[in-house]
Amino acid sequence: MAIITLRLTAVNSHPEDRPTHCHYCGHALLQKWGTVAKPIRDSQMKKVFVHRYFCIYCERTFRHYTSGIERADQSLRLQQLAALCWQFGFSTRHVSGLFGAFGISLAHMSVWRDVQKQAAALGQKPPRPPMRVLGLDGVYGRVAGQPYAATVAVDVGNDQLISLAAIDEHSIEQVVEWLKPIVAELGIEVLVSDDLAEAAQVAEQLGLHHQVCQFHLIRWVERAVRELRGEIQIEWHAALERIRQLVKELPATGQTELFALYEQLPVERKRRGARASPMYRLRQLVLRLSEHWNKYRLYQERADVPRTNNRTEQAIGRWRTRSRSVRGFKSAGGLQSAFWVCANGSI
Numbered sequence: 248m249a250i251i252t253l254r255l256t257a258v259n260s261h262p263e264d265r266p267t268h269c270h271y272c273g274h275a276l277l278q279k280w281g282t283v284a285k286p287i288r289d290s291q292m293k294k295v296f297v298h299r300y301f302c303i304y305c306e307r308t309f310r311h312y313t314s315g316i317e318r319a320d321q322s323l324r325l326q327q328l329a330a331l332c333w334q335f336g337f338s339t340r341h342v343s344g345l346f347g348a349f350g351i352s353l354a355h356m357s358v359w360r361d362v363q364k365q366a367a368a369l370g371q372k373p374p375r376p377p378m379r380v381l382g383l384d385g386v387y388g389r390v391a392g393q394p395y396a397a398t399v400a401v402d403v404g405n406d407q408l409i410s411l412a413a414i415d416e417h418s419i420e421q422v423v424e425w426l427k428p429i430v431a432e433l434g435i436e437v438l439v440s441d442d443l444a445e446a447a448q449v450a451e452q453l454g455l456h457h458q459v460c461q462f463h464l465i466r467w468v469e470r471a472v473r474e475l476r477g478e479i480q481i482e483w484h485a486a487l488e489r490i491r492q493l494v495k496e497l498p499a500t501g502q503t504e505l506f507a508l509y510e511q512l513p514v515e516r517k518r519r520g521a522r523a524s525p526m527y528r529l530r531q532l533v534l535r536l537s538e539h540w541n542k543y544r545l546y547q548e549r550a551d552v553p554r555t556n557n558r559t560e561q562a563i564g565r566w567r568t569r570s571r572s573v574r575g576f577k578s579a580g581g582l583q584s585a586f587w588v589c590a591n592g593s594i
């Protein structure tokens with residue numbers, strides 16, 4: 248049996264503390280100015296009591312709320328529960344209907360506001376604990392019917408979203424600008440990504456070590472090898488097989504071995520405008536693997552670096568699953584809120 252623990256904010260019927268200062272001027276001399284009942288929307292209570300205070304200094308009064316209640320009539324735990332139901336896959340109208348069945352009237356637009364508020368809270372920044380390894384990946388969706396690209400940065404230790412930016416993952420300059428403060432704040436040392444040339448440049452410009460996801464590496468190498476096998480002379484098939492084996496095992500000696508193979512391959516020139524010959528492509532493949540070898544096997548040198556970028560993809564996957572049942576996001580903000588809630592929500 249699966250047990251789900253919901254972390255919802257408790258609601259007290261009365262404030263248990265006193266405000267330390269005036270909400271308007273910050274002065275500390277306050278006088279109790281009565282108690283009023285506040286009707287609320289909540290899963291358990293119909294009303295709470297709010298204390299009023301008078302500031303001796305600026306002579307204004309203000310309300311001091313009990314924990315779990317703010318100015319809105321929805322309690323914090325009801326807001327969290329509504330956002331959670333949405334995260335589970337209910338539409339905003341379904342959440343509204345579900346709450347209605349329990350005697351709590353909540354408009355579907357309120358449910359959507361709750362989701363966005365929850366997202367804002369999850370996206371709130373410092374102080375965050377330091378972390379060394381950051382996963383990077385592109386996210387592609389649609390906003391108001393138009394293609395929308397974003398890039399996400401994920402803590403690969405716990406697959407929690409660290410930051411989401413409305414930047415295409417191929418825009419090196421923008422990605423670097425976005426990540427710079429995050430790298431400094433958290434003390435990032437390693438970037439994990441797909442085998443994108445842009446990601447390699449981002450890592451280099453930020454002075455980070457780079458781990459290329461082995462899953463992606465194997466996938467593109469297998470594809471390249473398969474194509475070459477159909478075109479290249481049979482005497483090179485053993486070399487192709489060895490390349491496949493090397494990217495699966497990623498031995499420390501791989502770089503030397505690949506470079507030796509590169510030197511051994513006959514040089515062929517590529518004529519301008521013409522498709523590169525199979526031998527030319529094989530040499531390029533071997534050179535690329537040899538040059539990037541250390542980026543493929545960094546995980547073997549550092550225990551905190553994962554072999555793949557799966558954790559980042561899991562965070563994206565949760566959002567993608569949820570967004571399948573949304574009839575398109577109307578705004579970029581809506582898509583981003585959904586992402587925060589799905590990636591880092593309380594379940």
Ligand SMILES: [Zn+2]
Binds near residue numbers: 271273302303305306
């Ligand atoms: Zn005051």
